[in-house]
Amino acid sequence: MGYSDTDKLAINTIRVLAADATAHANSGHPGAPMGMAPVAHVLWNKIMKFNPKNPKWLNRDRFVLSNGHACMLQYALLHLYGYALSIDDIKAFRSVDSITPGHPEAHDTPGIEVTTGPLGQGISNAVGLAMAQAHTSATFNKPGFELVNNYTYCFLGDGCLMEGVSSEASSLAGHLQLGNLIAIWDDNHITIDGDTNQAFTEDVLKRYEAYGWHTLTVGDGENDLDGIEAAIKKAQEVKDKPTLIRLTTIIGYGSKLQGTHSVHGSPLKADDIKQLKEKFGFNPEESFAVPQEVYDLCHQAASRGAAAEEEWNQLFAKYAEQYKSEHDDLVRRLKGDLPEGWEKSLPVYTPADPAVASRKLSETVLNKIYGVIPELIGGSADLTGSNLTRWKGAIDFQPPSTGLGDYTGRYIRFGVREHGMGAIMNGLAAYGTLLPYGGTFLNFVSYAAGAVRLSSLSQVRTIWVATHDSIGLGEDGPTHQPIETLAHFRAIPNMMVWRPADGNETSAAYYVALTSKHTPSIIALSRQNLPQLEGSTIERAIKGGYVLHEQEGAQITLVSTGSEVCICIDAVKELAEKHNIKARVVSIPCTEVFDVQPKDYRLSVLPDGIPSLSVEVMSTLGWERYTHEQFGLNRFGASGAYKDVYKKFEFTPEGIAKRAIATVDFWKDVPNIRSPINRAFQQII
Amino acid sequence: MGYSDTDKLAINTIRVLAADATAHANSGHPGAPMGMAPVAHVLWNKIMKFNPKNPKWLNRDRFVLSNGHACMLQYALLHLYGYALSIDDIKAFRSVDSITPGHPEAHDTPGIEVTTGPLGQGISNAVGLAMAQAHTSATFNKPGFELVNNYTYCFLGDGCLMEGVSSEASSLAGHLQLGNLIAIWDDNHITIDGDTNQAFTEDVLKRYEAYGWHTLTVGDGENDLDGIEAAIKKAQEVKDKPTLIRLTTIIGYGSKLQGTHSVHGSPLKADDIKQLKEKFGFNPEESFAVPQEVYDLCHQAASRGAAAEEEWNQLFAKYAEQYKSEHDDLVRRLKGDLPEGWEKSLPVYTPADPAVASRKLSETVLNKIYGVIPELIGGSADLTGSNLTRWKGAIDFQPPSTGLGDYTGRYIRFGVREHGMGAIMNGLAAYGTLLPYGGTFLNFVSYAAGAVRLSSLSQVRTIWVATHDSIGLGEDGPTHQPIETLAHFRAIPNMMVWRPADGNETSAAYYVALTSKHTPSIIALSRQNLPQLEGSTIERAIKGGYVLHEQEGAQITLVSTGSEVCICIDAVKELAEKHNIKARVVSIPCTEVFDVQPKDYRLSVLPDGIPSLSVEVMSTLGWERYTHEQFGLNRFGASGAYKDVYKKFEFTPEGIAKRAIATVDFWKDVPNIRSPINRAFQQII
Known part of the structure; x- marks a missing residue:
């Protein structure tokens, strides 16, 4: 606690950078970065654990900007704290081939965990990141070795809260008692159409309490830095519930138009920027200026992060001595490599083998490989018995208090939440230690279209086990029979749509899906039996x-x-x-x-x-x-x-x-x- | 109040029909129909207003089975009450070319209001139906002429409540204070994967209260018929909030496996059906048997509905005398015809006209036609200023108490809820008096994919104003730039995807979209300016x-x-x-x-x-x-x-x-x- 003038200067630097960058690009969203600069500063400078020199350090806290249009906030932070994002990158905001595109893209920009912007996705990714943390810590931590104990922090706006995908993921997060997830709602009462009272008058905190979340309120998100810090620390203490902090802010804080939707998605006018800089003690003639003491303050925090990683590396080295196989497994997972020889477990068929539905062939693959690929984790959107996604004897990923499983469990009961499942898989994959799959009927992968295209864009390895893949599902009828679905997904760049014809092709589909580190897959599988074909082999089918x-x-x-x-x-x-x-x-x-x-x-x-x-x-x-x-x-x-x-x-x-x-x-x-x-x-x- | 043995027999007849039909088809979902038979009987026999001989009577109560897999419940009701659905149709359940497919399809089966089965859609359609009722009554009712006062009743299950689309629509329904909407949640604690405690432990009623709904509970949904009736009547009395009734039921009630997920999606075994029939006093040797007194009881209720329509017809005839233009307008709307000569209002361009973005050309169309097509109602998913979907001087569709509009308003603030918007449009269109449109970025129509394909399948006239239709949106970047989107929607049968090149083509797109009574449209529109082309005409483009x-x-x-x-x-x-x-x-x-x-x-x-x-x-x-x-x-x-x-x-x-x-x-x-x-x-x- 106790914030200095330099802290305030750092906050205002973010605001001015956001105003400058959007004005320079003549495009973008200054409002949310300016309103959320204080909470961002408190979180990054005083609380979060990260090392800008190694954005992939396993035990870093994850930060997700679910309101991705506010990305100038994130770019400013990445720059100030010393990630490989220069002031020239900030100046190139929203220009072709920059690493500072209009919305944050994980595959291009160091320090961006997940690709956000499409509303509701980030908070749902954050649920996946938190689940991955819970699973990884339950699996790898040992007495005296708290290897993995990071938090996932997520900023989100009213738009994210209105989207159904966030409802799905948030309900599941409450059920799963993810105490490692802390979400901060930018309650600025403004959306693009104007005041939220036009369409969004629900009691958000009450809704989240109904989901099983812990909720907190900070009434003055622009000035009460101590209050913000206290709230986040209080949230950290609640171990069996995710927390939603309602943070009341003023969109475009500092602008002459602050508090109106005019500052949401349009740059500030020149005279407005001038008065903003004067008000905050900046030279109105200068753009993209960062006071040295701000860099110093931020780099101090970054140094603490680097030191924390160094300490962690030592812990991990000791861990290697005592728990060699776990250590090596973790190192391997982080590289995205599969265990050597895993592919020998893939089933192979001859025409003499009986006709089997390819969903069943998929089940056989899962049963054969789950033991040799320990990072495989997955589930179904409440269609386990139809998708056949659960291997024999699987433990459910559940809070131990439910008596239904524990956090080492690798089978996820997603509920009837396809879109949430898709976005959660993106988060699970982004964490770095897991290889997620999710099952539903092929027709209902469409419910998750928003998340599916982001899997492709952000180049994560996720696998959809998409059964009941055609009119061959029969009696359920046209409401459930895909017609447009394969065309849809085949048209997505960097997406593999597999539709295997028999057992060997099913093995091939899994082989390529599992070994493609940067490409998601949808495996379309039949409900009806299919014969084992003369002439099919894994080697041929993988082409x-x-x-x-x-x-x-x-x-x-x-x-x-x-x-x-x-x-x-x-x-x-x-x-x-x-x-x-x-x-x-x-x-x-x-x-x-x-x-x-x-x-x-x-x-x-x-x-x-x-x-x-x-x-x-x-x-x-x-x-x-x-x-x-x-x-x-x-x-x-x-x-x-x-x-x-x-x-x-x-x-x-x-x-x-x-x-x-x-x-x-x-x-x-x-x-x-x-x-x-x-x-x-x-x-x- | 006061239920006789015949009522109970009617309830058990539904249960036995559901068991017989699913057994005969060797496929289907007996559990929910058997569990919900009592509430269905109370609602249809004692409360709902409908005339089976005229399923299109404007002022009928609307019934939506959001848990569409329970369709044998609805088919049994349609049959018992005398709709054009024979016992042979019941026997043909889930067989090719029957009118009793695996999930209810509105375009094929008399008495089905909307196509359901994909979870979460029905309740969201019901919100649209209720909005349409609110708008139609506010527009057409006159002192002494309460022409339109129907309710919308919706059954839904746990699956519907887990889907994000229902969250979106329900939040908006609360905001809109839709007192004419009564939803009944089949709280049977069972989903396909088993007990709901595996994935769905939120406090549903608290969540709906947070949305602004009125909530009620009936603890014994199998036996407390008086309680069910009282709850529905209490819900009717609350005029400024939708109601959610939590009805605790036992899935597969009467089966030896009642209360388990085994009865959810598989037919009962022969011996189970035998004991069921014996228990309920049916001849175990007979199938598809309906006691005459059950027909009589149901036909009595149907007669009351027929009489109510007759009375309404007289009222409407008197209305014609006093409010001829309103009367004629309503009659015209119900036929799906547009006002004569409306197309003269469509703007026409020559190459001399300036270059304009097609989203702006779309705005011009809306401004020109809103006055001549009074059934046109629409809005945007919180992108009004970008989609340009609001005509000058439009009144917002809002509860009057908000001070932001009233129910005669034709501009809808959907909030950031694309999927909800899509499903609500399907409900608005299904009501019969409205022609809905909704705006968002083309890329985010994908969020609504589940609802979009149902627009096509159920053959309703809805229009997506899909702006920012390509990389031409520029700075927002890849997260917002459609790549696969047009291929996706072009692959949907009975869907028109328009991408006009200039003003005349934009007018043509609207012309065909508005005059195609049974086909939805997506109109993809540019953010950037486009010149008026030499050689383009409306007449050519409509081909x-x-x-x-x-x-x-x-x-x-x-x-x-x-x-x-x-x-x-x-x-x-x-x-x-x-x-x-x-x-x-x-x-x-x-x-x-x-x-x-x-x-x-x-x-x-x-x-x-x-x-x-x-x-x-x-x-x-x-x-x-x-x-x-x-x-x-x-x-x-x-x-x-x-x-x-x-x-x-x-x-x-x-x-x-x-x-x-x-x-x-x-x-x-x-x-x-x-x-x-x-x-x-x-x-x-």
Whole structure:
């Protein structure tokens, strides 16, 4: 306690930097950084434990700016405390190829833990980070070795609190009793449309108490630095509940327009910045000025962090002596590497093995690998028995007091909260010690679309176990049958969408998903049984696409995925026996992976000279990229036994043969048929 | 009050029908129907006002089954009360082409108000239905003419309460003081994974009180029929708050496995059904048996509803005499027709008009048409000033006590709640008197993906005003720049995705969106200014795609949408002047609409004989359907001034020309180039 004039100067430096940077960029959000500068200073300067020279130190406190539009606050802090973010980077705010983009991006900027901006995501990521901390400390801490004891701090605004994803994650955080999570609500009563009384009049603290959170209030977030510090310390003391601190602030504090929505998303005018600098004792003629004593004050705090890491390193070295295997395991995990030889545990199949639903094949993979990949942690959005995401004997990740599990548990009961689950997985992955997966029906991964695209953008390794992947789910009907879903996710950059056709392809999907350190995956899995295919191997399938069934003199290539591949194999017989047409079959379990294979390989799979037909029971959108003709379902499905539904839409050997014949006929007069693999120019990727 | 043995028999009939139907289908959810049969009976038999012979009567009470998997409950009720749903339809439960699919679908089954099953949607639709009621009554009721005074009743389960979309909609419902909304929570303590204590231990009633709801509890939902009735009547009396009734039930009541998750989603075994029937006095040898006195009891209630409608019809006839224009307006709205001549209000542009952002052009449309289309009601998810969704002088839809508007208001402050907004729009549209629109950034329509696909499936007319539609939004950066978004929504059946290039195309988009009674639309609009194009007209654009710039002897067709069309026009000049290449330009503002034009028209737009190149600044996925080559962005964008971002990715006349040259070159040796419009066979649509 006890704040000096230098503290106040540091706070005002943040405000002035935010005003300067947004004015310079002629774009951005000065209001929240100016209003939250005091709490940011208290938290970073007096409380948080971090080392700017090593932003990846395991036991650092995590800081999440859920109201990511306020990123000039975070960039200012990163700069002041000595992260690799220079004043020139601040000047480049919101300009092309800078490390200071319009919203914080974790993969580009040192010190940014998670990518935020889309509202509600950051606080949900923070729940994931806190869960990861709880699990990692329960797993690795030993008597005398409190290796992992960091907190997760999160700033969030009214917008984050209105978004459903934060409700989902917050409810779960309360259930999980995450005492290591401290969220600070920027209660400035302003959103873009104006006063929050237009749409947001609920009692937020009461709601969070209903979730099982501890709540606190600081009435003067601009001046009561002692109060802020006291509240955060009080929050730290509550070990069995996350805390929400309601911090009343004035948006754009210091501006002539403070307290209005005019300062939310537009730079201050020149005369306003002038008076701001004069009021705070800055030279109005200077921009991006940081007083040396402010740097000194911040670097002092950073030095304490560096010292703390040094102390921790010594502790960790001792830990290595006593707990070598745990130490080595942790070191390995932090590199993102899997244990050597883990892949030998992947199941391999031959055509003699019985037909099994690919969701069940996925369950077999999980049962085989959970023991050799201890960082694997996952669960389901209340569809465990359908997604088959739980290995035998798994311990649930639960507060011990529930009697249902403990924090070493690796099975998460997410509840019916797909979007929250997606955002939490992003947080779990960002922590550094875990490899998360989550199950739901493929159709309901769409509920989490906001989190899914951020997995891709922030380059984290998360895995969706997306079962019931088509009209093949049958009776549940069109409300549950994906049509647009694969097209949607295939269109996301840096996202692998897998749709394996059998056991070997399922193993391949997991192999690539687990070993791709910077790419998330969605594995689409069938409810219905699928035979083990002749010609499928893990080695072939990990290329994303391959020739499953070759045929000399073939007149057509059938290209398919997942549960339709085996029907294509039957169609080959139908075509040969009844129509004297020779067909070959290509399986493309993952277009994203196939796309990056060498062109000559891709052309060997989808060659020139013969026409091709894609077969997949959902939207054909996108298959034109690989095939000349497309058989799919550009309408909603139907409720009924799955075989009846497949028959209704003619996804039968006969239905495929009919369209294959039409394809051969339609292309017979075209000389030198060109494979769609051939392109006039390279795409920007 | 006072329930007879026949009431109990009616309740048990529902239970037995649910058991029989799920057993017969060998699929489905018997548990919730059996547990909720008592409250369903009380509500439908003693309280709700409806006429099964006219499921579209305006002033009927609305019933929403948010836990849609319990649909055998609703089908049983529809059958017992005399809707056009026979016992054979019940027997056809979950079979192909039945009107009793696995989850309730509004467009197919009489008496189903909204399509439910995806959890959290129904309760959010119910908020929309209640808002529509509040608005319609405030607008049309007159002294002595309480034309519209219906309630909206909604059943929901734990799953619905966990989903974020319901949190969003419920918070807004509390703010809006919707006393006409009564929700009944099936508190059976069971979800698919087992006891709710695994993931859902929040205090739900406290949370709803925090939202501003009135809450009630009925402790014995299986036997306390008087208590249920009293609670609903008490809820009706609270006029300024929605009510949530916590009704404790026993899932699968009557089954040997009652109270366990085994009865949630699997049919009862034969011996269990046998003992159930014996216990309830049914013949265990009979299936689908309905005692005549149960039909009689239910038909009596239905008759009361028919009489109520008859009385209402007389009131409405008198209303016609005193308030002819209001009467005619209401009759017209209920048919889904727009006022005659409304389209004359659509703005028309010439190339002499200034360049304007299409979000601004959209604002102009709204300002021109709001006066002539009184059923138009809409708002924004807290981005009013960015989406430009509010016409000048609009009154906000608000409880009068807030002093911010009243219930006749047609501008809705949705708050930062995109998914809630989407689901609420579905409810607003389903009510029958309104035509809703909602604004957000295109990228955040994805947050509402769950509701968006249900708009399409349930065939309602909703309009998304989706601004900031590309990397052209500039500085906000990749977190806000759509890449996969258009591919996602274009892949949804029965969804129009519009991306207008200028003023006339914006008017065309609104024209088709507003006049398509059974199809929702997403209108993607630019942040940046766009010139008014030579060659664009409303008449051409309403075909979804047209030749904007024809060119004799053209060597390439440039195909584009939205903000890239004008760059293509510049590329034509670049190609002609610097490279001696003749290019024509096609604008396809809406592929869904273009696809249903006659083939000869489509071939005239995208003819055989020359290659084509699509140009759109996002994922190219799907453009292979229309063009030979594709220029797009299969990676995330960048934060910076929009012109810098366009330049970075070469979306300039020069960048397009470069790829056009490559395209011409690549296709020059191919004889008889075939337009992608030509297909070997018809798709299933």
